[in-house]
Structure formats: C-alpha cells, structure tokens
Amino acid sequence: MNSNPGLREIITDHIATSPQKRITFAQFMDLALYHPQLGYYSTKAVNLGKQGDFFTSIHLGADFGELLAVQFAQMWEILGRPVPFSLVEMGAGQGLLALDILKYIQQEYPDFFNALDYLIVEKSLALKQEQQQRLQEFSVRWFNLEEIPSHSITGCFFSNELVDAMPVHQFVLQQGKLWEIYVTTLEGEANEADEADKADKADEKVITSPIELVSFVEIPGTPSTSKLVEYFDFVGINISDFPDNYRSEINLAALDWLSMVADRLQRGYLLTIDYGYPANRYYNPRRSQGTLQCYYHHQRHNDPYINIGQQDITAHVDFTALERWGERCGLDKVGFTEQALFLMALGLGERIAGLSYTQQPISQLLRRRDMLHQLLDPLGLGGFGVLVQGKRLTTQEAAQPLKGLSVPEQIKI
Ligand SMILES: C[S@@+](CC[C@H](N)C(=O)[O-])C[C@H]1O[C@@H](n2cnc3c(N)ncnc32)[C@H](O)[C@@H]1O
Secondary structure (H helix, E strand, C coil), X not given: CCCCHHHHHHHHHHHHCCCCCCEEHHHHHHHXXXXXXXXXXXXXXXXXXXXXXXXCHHHHCCHHHHHHHHHHHHHHHHCCCCCCEEEEEECCCCCHHHHHHHHHHHHHCHHHHHHEEEEEECCCHHHHHHHHHHCCCCCEEEXXXXXXXXXXXXXXEEEECCHHHCCCEEEEEECCEEEEEEEEEEHHHHHXXXXXXXXXXXXXXXXXXHHHHCEEEEEEECCCCCHHHHHHHHHCCCCCCCCCCCEEEECHXXXXXXXXXXXXXXXXXXXXXXXXECHHHHCCCCCCCCCCEEEECCEXXXXXXXXXXXXXXXXXXXHHHHHHHHHHCCCEEEEEEEHHHHHHHCCHHHHHHHHHHCCCCHHHHHHHHHHHHHHHCCCCHHHCEEEEEEECCCHHHHHCCCHHHCCCHHHCC
C-alpha cells in the first residue's frame, strides 16, 4: 500500500463527521482524485504520459491534436466564420493537446487563428499551473465552468478523457432492488492487530500511525438520491432481471456538467471523446462488476482503496446518458462514431501512408508508425467513442456533414 497518509486521514474525518458515519463512493472518489491539496490530480502524484500511470491519445504525438484542429476549422466555417470563435477545452491535463491544436491552427489556418479565443476549464490547480507554463506563447484564458456567463460561447466545447475522470456513484443490485455503495471505516480489527503487533514489537519501539491501519470498507445502503433509481428509466434499461450482486456505477456528475455546458453554449458544438459504451452495452448482466478501474504506474487494477491519492480512478462513460441528457438541455446529437473512424476521416490514413516517403531514420519511422496505429487500435484508443452534439445550428448548418463523422475514404466500398 502506498496511500498518502494525510489524505487517508482527511477521508477518515469526512466519514467520522458524516451523519451515518459513511460517505458515498462518489464522495470518496472525489476526495481521492480532487482534494484541493492532496487529491491525485492536485499533487505531483499525477503522472501522465508514456512513463506515467497512464497515457492518452495526446501522448502519441501531435497528430491527434492536429486532426482535431482540422475538425474545429471546419466547424468555424460551418458556423459562418464567427469572430470570436471560442474553443473551450475541459480537463486539459498537461496542456499538451492545447499546444498541438494552437500551433497547428496558427500554421495552417491563419484566418481561423485570428478569430480564435482559446479557453481552458481545469479543476486541478497543479495541472492548471503546468498548462500556464506550457502555453505561455499563446493567449489562452482559464475559467471555472461556473464563471463562464450563460449563453456566452459561440464555438465548440470539447474534452478528451474528462468524463471518465468524474466521480461516480456505485451500486449493487439485490432482487432487482438498487442499493448504493457507501464507504465507511473498519477501525476495530485494524486497531486490534495494531495492539497485538505493538505488544510483540515493544522492544523494537516500532511506531505505527493508527491512521495507516484504518481500513475502508464498503456497505450497501438506501440510495443517497432518487436520481440513481430514476437513471435506468432514463437510459432505457430494465434492471429488474439482472442477477443478484450485479454491481456497476452511475455518473451523475456528467449530467450536471452537461447541463452547465449546454447553458454556457450560445451556438455551436460539444465534442466529447472518451472510452465507454451505449447504455445497453454498459449495463449488461454479463458485465457484472462494472467498469471502475485504477491506474498506478501503468498497472491496471480495480482496488480504489489502495494507493489513495497516488493512483487514478476511472469509469467508462455511458454515451446514451450523455445523448439523452443533452437532448433535455437543448443539445442535439450531431453524430457518434469511434475514434479510429473519426481520425481516419480527418486524414490519419494519409498521414500513415505518407510515412514511407519521409526521410527519417528507420527506427523513428517505425516508432511513429506504431504511435499512429495505437490511435486506431480498435481494442484501445481507436475504440473510444466520439460524440458530437450541437446547439442552435440552423437547418443548413446542421445539414453540413462534419468531416470527422463522414465515412473515411479508405473504407468506402
Ligand atoms: C484523465 S485526465 C485527461 C487529460 C487530457 N485531456 C488528456 O487526454 O491527456 C482528466 C483531466 O480532467 C481534469 N478534470 C477532472 N474533472 C474536471 C472538471 N469537472 N472540470 C475540469 N477539469 C476536470 C483533470 O484535472 C485532468 O486534467
């Protein structure tokens, strides 16, 4: 175990001062990832990239950002070249994607660049500072979503691997009834063990912090909000036949986030890239343990109660929920595809084909080809979902197919 002891203590205090001495799993995950001082994303523990805990499409070269830039440039054209056109990146990590996008737009689309207003919404102060450092040469502005005035954005909100990082509620089913999973502490056994251990080792003067020995345990209870039970009607899933002990998670934070984005968007698009499924694949009796995963030094496991504050915790995205909630908030579905198809339609195929003509050492060439193929891997990043939603598009604008949602030339029959 390699948890941050201070964070364990904070979570233990939260539990001790909560009405029933328990917190929801979503509260636990929020503290573990986003406690302002000690959460995974708030400290130097956050370690993204090829050598870190996990990597994303962004760490495979500038191509991902550059192809997104191609899509944004077309959106700008479709909307009639508005000035400004705001690009709002949400959850910008180290700022690498922003850098790739901005550099490419500056180089390839100077008119678009002049119209561009680039905003970042970032929850982690540590990452915001890293982004500010990295993006000094560009005029980028940082906001909380709450600070952006309603109906003020014409352009595109977008995110890559943001929604999977939002705190989720967990539940378990018993005889078709939904019980929420709460987190509490089990101090008794740990402290007894501690006492016995201390007696044995008295001569060695071993000092063990009791807080390190507090175990977090899960207990099922009545849902903290009726939204959890209502969720399944909303996404069209009948859970009454699901087997006992079926367990999964629900991302209510994503719905609140979507409401807020829809409110801030005056006209334009929302582009969401993440791993996930439509609800009927997500909530399937055969996937009986949900999708929660933890990443620690490139190892994937499913125990969120170890390495607290030192590891990432994620859950897949229910794209049906984003589509349906979006419709309630005035966001119409423009299209849904997989990342591999999206990037191919934007020109990744040509980039791969062009590789053999470039004058570079064979080792570099193979490395780059491998990175581009990883973006397309159907079992990995290529299988990610890409959801585009639109707001207040005129009939003419809505009728113009987005490049990324068109069928890539390479697979047209
Ligand atoms: C998994 S990382 C992805 C980073 C980057 N987009 C990438 O693909 O490499 C999630 C990012 O979202 C940020 N984040 C999480 N919840 C957020 C929220 N509600 N609002 C803004 N940023 C958030 C995290 O701090 C982090 O920068």
